[in-house]
């Protein structure tokens with residue numbers, strides 16, 4: 001049996017990348033020998049290969065919600081896995097609307113897909129992906145891994161999910177994108193690892209000045225739809241989790257703020273092991 005781990009492939013919040021920045025959200029979870037992809041932001045394909053994954057083994061994908069920093073590279077990942085030899089079914093769990101994205105992606109690549117079926121003898125990619133629409137509660141159980149989901153608070157989206165992955169040995173929870181919610185304390189109760197999104201409050205005004213578009217809409221979105229690091233820390237403490245990892249970091253590319261600032265933001269609210277996410281970090285479970 002291979003070791004259990006989660007690799008944070010992309011750890012920045014939001015879709016934009018700039019020189020020196022980390023990549024949008026994507027994760028690889030290995031449990032009981034199963035390779036599970038959680039979110040497919042830009043860079044997910046490179047990130048998976050970087051972890052040593054054979055893309056033809058892709059079989060299980062979860063997408064938390066339909067913001068581009070979580071699914072922009074979903075189609076390219078599946079297509080690239082197909083060209084890398086994928087012949088077996090992929091189960092894709094995501095919010096309502098993901099089917100329209102997938103159908104449109106396939107339509108946009110129709111010429112290439114048809115050509116490779118004809119010219120290279122590949123199976124039809126259109127028949128390999130089964131989409132399952134997410135709802136709260138039990139999502140699936142397979143090979144000793146059970147998955148449950150709850151809706152988070154991430155307006156204006158309604159279908160935004162946190163995920164819990166359990167085996168008989170470990171319990172990992174992804175917060176998804178969310179404002180701080182009490183429901184997550186219960187959902188993550190006693191987990192071995194909580195991966196929570198986080199913003200650094202002190203750094204937001206500078207970020208707003210750099211990337212804001214002149215209105216206060218972006219700041220208002222951050223404040224109503226995301227979680228400060230200190231609030232993520234409080235949730236982890238109340239949930240009694242064993243370890244806390246911060247990801248979906250906002251900001252992620254401000255040279256004036258580094259790991260120490262995230263540690264300082266959490267201090268006093270969480271005194272357990274803290275992992276400040278960076279792209280490619282592998283956390284043993």
Ligand SMILES: [Zn+2]
Nearest residue numbers: 014067069177
């Ligand atoms: Zn996001």
Ligand SMILES: [Zn+2]
Nearest residue numbers: 065067154177
């Ligand atoms: Zn989002």
